[in-house]
Amino acid sequence: MKKKMINAHGIRKQFHGQNVLSGIDVEVEQGDVLAIIGPSGSGKSTLLRCLNRLEEVDGGWIQIEGDMFVQENDIGEVIYAPKEKSKEIQGRMGMVFQQFNLFPHMTVMGNLLEAPIHVKKQPKEEILPLAEDLLARVGLSDKKDAYPSQLSGGQQQRVAIARALAMQPDIMLFDEPTSALDPELTGEVLHTMRELAEEHMTMVVVTHEMNFAREVANKVLFMADGNVVEAGTPEEIFDHPQRQRTQDFLRNML
Amino acid sequence: MDKILQYLQPMLEGSEVTLEIFLLTFIMVLPIGLLVALGRTAKCRPLQWLLELYIWVMRGTPLMLQLLFVYFALPLAGIKLPDMVAALLSFTLNYTAYFAEIFRAGIQSIGKGQYEAAKMLGMSYSQTMWRIIVPQMVRRVLPPMSNETINLVKDTSLIYILAMNDLLRAARTIVQREFDMTPFVVAAGFYLLMTFVLTWMFKRLEAYFSQYE
Ligand SMILES: Nc1ncnc2c1ncn2[C@@H]1O[C@H](COP(=O)(O)OP(=O)(O)OP(=O)(O)O)[C@@H](O)[C@H]1O
Ligand SMILES: [Mg+2]
Numbered sequence: 001m002k003k004k005m006i007n008a009h010g011i012r013k014q015f016h017g018q019n020v021l022s023g024i025d026v027e028v029e030q031g032d033v034l035a036i037i038g039p040s041g042s043g044k045s046t047l048l049r050c051l052n053r054l055e056e057v058d059g060g061w062i063q064i065e066g067d068m069f070v071q072e073n074d075i076g077e078v079i080y081a082p083k084e085k086s087k088e089i090q091g092r093m094g095m096v097f098q099q100f101n102l103f104p105h106m107t108v109m110g111n112l113l114e115a116p117i118h119v120k121k122q123p124k125e126e127i128l129p130l131a132e133d134l135l136a137r138v139g140l141s142d143k144k145d146a147y148p149s150q151l152s153g154g155q156q157q158r159v160a161i162a163r164a165l166a167m168q169p170d171i172m173l174f175d176e177p178t179s180a181l182d183p184e185l186t187g188e189v190l191h192t193m194r195e196l197a198e199e200h201m202t203m204v205v206v207t208h209e210m211n212f213a214r215e216v217a218n219k220v221l222f223m224a225d226g227n228v229v230e231a232g233t234p235e236e237i238f239d240h241p242q243r244q245r246t247q248d249f250l251r252n253m254l
Numbered sequence: 255m256d257k258i259l260q261y262l263q264p265m266l267e268g269s270e271v272t273l274e275i276f277l278l279t280f281i282m283v284l285p286i287g288l289l290v291a292l293g294r295t296a297k298c299r300p301l302q303w304l305l306e307l308y309i310w311v312m313r314g315t316p317l318m319l320q321l322l323f324v325y326f327a328l329p330l331a332g333i334k335l336p337d338m339v340a341a342l343l344s345f346t347l348n349y350t351a352y353f354a355e356i357f358r359a360g361i362q363s364i365g366k367g368q369y370e371a372a373k374m375l376g377m378s379y380s381q382t383m384w385r386i387i388v389p390q391m392v393r394r395v396l397p398p399m400s401n402e403t404i405n406l407v408k409d410t411s412l413i414y415i416l417a418m419n420d421l422l423r424a425a426r427t428i429v430q431r432e433f434d435m436t437p438f439v440v441a442a443g444f445y446l447l448m449t450f451v452l453t454w455m456f457k458r459l460e461a462y463f464s465q466y467e
Contacts, residue, residue, distance in 0.1 A: 054370055091376045101371035105389045105466050115375035118385065147466040167375060 002029040003065065005171050005202045010060035011050055013043070013226075020046050022226045023060065028171070028219075031200040035213035035234075038223035039249060044206040047223070048175050051204065052093045053086065064089045065170060091119075094164030098176040100156045102148040108135070108159050109144040112166045120167070127166070134162040138192050154185030158192050165196075172196065174205040190216075210253050214238050222246050261428050261437050268424030269444050275338075275410045275420070276448075279345040280403065286346070287353030292383060294358050305354070312351035318412055320344050325416050341413045349406055356398045360391035393463035400456035407448050421445075 006028040013021040020043045028034050036044045049055040051062065053069070057078055061071040069089050070080045080086050103111050109131060116127040135141050138158035140151075148156050157177055164172060174193065178186040190212050197203060197216050207213055213220055213234065220237040222230045222245075230237060230246045241247045294305050312320070321344045328335065335343065364387050372382040411422040421444055425437035 052374065054373065087376060090374070093374070095370075095374040097367060097371065099367050101367035103368070103371070103386055103390075105393075114385070115377065118381055119376040149467055163375070 002031065004028070004063070005030055005032070005065055006051060006062070006204070007066075008051065008060065008062040011047065011057050011062065012059035013046055013050055013055060014058050015046075020226050021050065021057075024223075024226075024228055026051070026204075026221070028202060028204060030202055032219055033197045033203045033205065033217045034219045034221060035217035036204065036206045036221045036223060037208070037210070037213055037237075037249075038229075042223040043226040044223055045175050048173050048204065048206055052095055052173055053080070053090055054095075056080070064092060091167065092170045094167060094169035094172045096157070096160050096164055096172065096174045096177050098179050100148070100153070100160045100180070102156055102160055102163070104148050107145050107147055108140065108151070111148070111159060111163050115163075116166050130168075131162075131166055134165050135159075137195070138162045139188075152185060153181045154188045157181065157189045161189075161192055161196070171202045171204065174203065174207070176206050176208065178207070178209060208253075210238070210250070222249065224249070257432075257434065258436060258440065261440060264419075264424045264428065265421065265437060265440055265444070268419055268421040271413075271419055272407075272410050272421040272444075273448075275341055275345065275413065276407055278342055279349060279406060279410075282342070282346045283349045283353050283406075286350045288357050288388070290350060290354035291357030291361055294354065295361050309351045309355060312348050313355075317344070317348050317409060318415070320348055321412055321416065337416060337418050341416060341418060345406070345409070349402070352402050353399070356395050356402060357391065359398075360395035361387055363394055364390055393460070393467070396456055396460045396463065400453065403452055403456070404449050407452065408445065411445075 004027065006026055008024070008026040011021050011024040011026070012019070024043075024047055026034070026047070036047065038044055046055060050057050057070055059072055059076065059078060062069040067085070067089055068081060069086065070078060072078055081089060103114065106114060112131040112134065113124065113127060116122045116131075117124060132141065132144075135144055138161060140155060140158055140162070143151060143155065143159075148159065151159065157180075161172075161177075177193070178189050181189065186209065190209065193203070193205070193212070194216050205213070205217065215234075217234055220232060220234050221228055222237060222241075224245050230241060230243050236242075237246065238250065241250060290305055290308075293301050294309075296302070321341070324335070324340045324344045325337075328340075368386055368390070369382060372386050377386070410420060413420050414422050414426075417423075421441055425441040428437040429435060
């Protein structure tokens, strides 16, 4: 049996008393690519941000690689893993944001080396070959001394992917990685992600790119109004959607 | 011409006092102002209130009054400071408040995406602030800092009332003795020169820090 990378159950989240997630289950095994799709405002980003603790859940539990990240006690209080443990678990997940969020005052190489050197305390000689290899993989070796502002959006997003990979995470989370890009630049980012999937990286991808979800993901989760409406393989969701809500959404997307 | 040369000696000495106060204040205000700004943006409520109160008092009362207080009122309470120390204390306390507000605005202008990226890379709060937020803030605060620094140069003339022989007092002494207005013109020249040099330096710094934008 494959290793469970993410096992989350009954995740609830409110903003200002409004239910944004009302009891979501997520299961991700090693090497899975899970695509999360759904209309705007359905809670996709919030779910992703709950998985990595950029937001804290109001209920439910999350296990990462078998370790308890957050759980609920008998009286319904939410309890996170102790500070150090929680940080360590968070460090197993790399995150790629819609807006890239590169550090603008550092070069491309500086962005990649920052956390390995200052957080993991890896010696520079040790991390440099990996960083160079990562830049080559995203096709940006010649840009290592450039500043983010000198790159196109697609290049910046590829740097952001490389930066997250430089921390050698076990799981990569993507929140609409191509939504801020001009249409002609989405291809290069999706190509990088596709390669990553082929190398069996475990990935959770919030996306509006239905073709990518269909071709690269092996699991799809369709959300609406803070609920999972339907989950299954790409064939099940895209070719044989069972629920009316899913059918309507997909019809509008095509 | 002879006259100007003859005035120059006391006026140079005066401008030394002015420069000294300016430079020492400036050097102290930068780190303290930054710490106050970081305290204002940290998540500790009591600290925030305390610093807010401090900034409110410092910006809400005249610098002249603060100077007089340190110089004349503190000794009544048994705290007698040397002139120079009293002047530096007043200027530093006052200008720290202004610089802290500039730094705070700079820190708050940096989007939350930078904090989230740093957090997901495992960076601690202090690493995030010192390595990610503050370096980006510097570029943005240079223009308002330039203004406030020039204000400080001019405000140093307030120590005039403390009977310290700064540039302005040196000028006035000569004017009163010789019934000649030239020293005022020379003093204006000194202030303008300092302002010019500072403006130029800040422009260079801005250009330097803009290279990545
Ligand atoms: N920090 C926040 N404070 C208050 N409300 C929030 C916050 N973040 C999200 N919400 C609300 O939660 C709901 C779900 O937002 P979320 O961003 O998760 O949706 P989404 O599915 O990612 O949408 P999109 O496709 O537009 O990115 C929305 O109604 C949003 O307004
Ligand atoms: Mg979203």
